Amino acid sequence: MRINYRQSSFCSTGACVQVAVLDNGDVSLRDSKDLSVAPHTYTPQEWVAFTAGVKNGEFDLVPGALLDR
Template sequence: MSESLPGVAWHISTRSDGIGGNCVEAGPLADGSGRVAVRHSQSPDGATIVYTRGEWAAFVEGVKDGEFDFTA
């Protein structure tokens, strides 16, 4: 069970087609810490991973730089 995260404004990518339920949601914690929570959209009461501001920034920069383009 995930920790209680009241006030998280969950977001799903606009690039998600919504077919098959393979969507990831992310949203900033409402506590002003800059932390970001991530969960599977089809299991909102399941596991949630919380990243620090620095961890999330590193991930976003990696995505922008193509570090996670695993399609070869």
């Protein structure tokens, strides 16, 4: 089975997460910088809940959050 991963058109570096829908409907998520690491797999329901949260702004960073690292 060949898995066709996609990444966001907003990824300008090529070092981004990639996503694929598997034959059973699950969603596979991997880091394009290190393909030796096993991808995370989510059920369709988990993926829908996550993307709905993203679209709703639930995971937006607060100003300066990246600077605190």
